[in-house]
Amino acid sequence: MYQAQLDVLLYPEVGIDPVCAQLAALRLAPVQAMAWGHPQTSGLPTIDVFLSSELMEPPDGAGHYTEQLLPLPGIGTYYIPLEVDPAPVDWQAWGVDPDRVLYLCAQSLFKYLPQYDEVFPRIAREVGKCQFLFLRGRLSQGIRERFWQRLRRAFQAYDLAAEEYVVLLPELSPAEYAAYNALGDIYLDSLGWSGGNTTLEALPHGLPIVTLPGSLLRGRHTYAILQQMGILDTIAHTLDEYVQIASQLGLDPEWREQMGQQVKRRQERVYRDRTPIRALEKWLQSLKT
CATH class of the missing domain: 3.40.50.2000 (Glycogen Phosphorylase B;)
Structure with a gap:
């Protein structure tokens, strides 16, 4: 990943998958950000920005993160509904x-x-x-x-x-x-x-x-x-x-x-x-x- 010479590295979450957390602890790009797939601060000095949701953050939201808080509009995601037909269940x-x-x-x-x-x-x-x-x-x-x-x-x-x-x-x-x-x-x-x-x-x-x-x-x-x-x-x-x-x-x-x-x-x-x-x-x- 070092050879890729990334400009920005975005993690959908940091804190659930152990490998993801280990990678996030490394400086692999000049700017590194995480989203709210795991909805709390990483606490890592290597994560610069937390991509959140304007509607989800309380007024004092920025104080809850070691990262710079960047709330995106609405719920902060482009969500596509699942199409799963219900199964018969007794x-x-x-x-x-x-x-x-x-x-x-x-x-x-x-x-x-x-x-x-x-x-x-x-x-x-x-x-x-x-x-x-x-x-x-x-x-x-x-x-x-x-x-x-x-x-x-x-x-x-x-x-x-x-x-x-x-x-x-x-x-x-x-x-x-x-x-x-x-x-x-x-x-x-x-x-x-x-x-x-x-x-x-x-x-x-x-x-x-x-x-x-x-x-x-x-x-x-x-x-x-x-x-x-x-x-x-x-x-x-x-x-x-x-x-x-x-x-x-x-x-x-x-x-x-x-x-x-x-x-x-x-x-x-x-x-x-x-x-x-x-x-x-x-x-x-x-x-x-």
Whole structure:
């Protein structure tokens, strides 16, 4: 790579792939930048610029990075929706009750922090006939068991049994995951570390989306997506409001349908947006001067 004599080196992420992180620690180009594929600072002196999103950054965003912050317009990416046909799935064999209000909790379990466990029994207490569908994925048995025990304690604190409301689904294929999105009634964004691709992949299925933006980029992905679609009614400002919105969607099928239709009609606003590309081009061209 040294022989290539690069002018600029762009990393889609730094921090997930170990090889990528090792390369980012080297000075391979005069200007090196990373994007929000891993949504927090690299902390590396060899990364000069962090390519972020104008809609995702809080007002004090620049203070959270060792890199120079460069927010690109909108959600900061040119997103092309996946085209995956849902596969037939026997959901009832996995414990799903299709007659209940189904809340999709689609993030990896490690994104669900203990301080927010209470939101699920609080919603269940208000809605009654509902289920929360989590994905246990490839995580170890130990992580899954600790998560399950946390939820059991959280539901017990509200005199409810987690077994009545929570389903941990196995790892799903892409087609089964599309069916999962099609199955759900409401999408609950994870708190503290928001859904990015996960939220974008849910949009074609017309799910109302509940989110509570955090104080950092990583907690504001879904907030930005809803902002770009102009859907503000399901953005909460407090934990209590998050529970209230999620519960109201569960109890009011007419409002749930209305919000889902808004998502379906406006999803194109976040697809194939060229403005971040043009802004990136402008920045790259500015490096020549």
